[in-house]
Amino acid sequence: MKTMLLIKEIYIEGFRNLGHFLVTHYFKFFAWFSFIMYLVAVYAFVFRVSTGFAFD
Numbered sequence: 001m002k003t004m005l006l007i008k009e010i011y012i013e014g015f016r017n018l019g020h021f022l023v024t025h026y027f028k029f030f031a032w033f034s035f036i037m038y039l040v041a042v043y044a045f046v047f048r049v050s051t052g053f054a055f056d
Contacts, residue, residue, distance in 0.1 A: 015027065015028060
């Protein structure tokens with residue numbers, strides 16, 4: 001739980017003084033989009049490894 005609170009605090013601090021409303025929301029969207037795309041890539045890799053895909 002402490003780790004999640006630290007991550008939340010870092011996230012809030014990172015976006016606190018960015019300025020313009022659209023810029024702030026754009027970077028928040030881009031951060032979440034990047035995180036989701038990373039999870040998709042990790043899932044695809046784990047799926048390929050678990051099904052015995054031959055990496056030649």
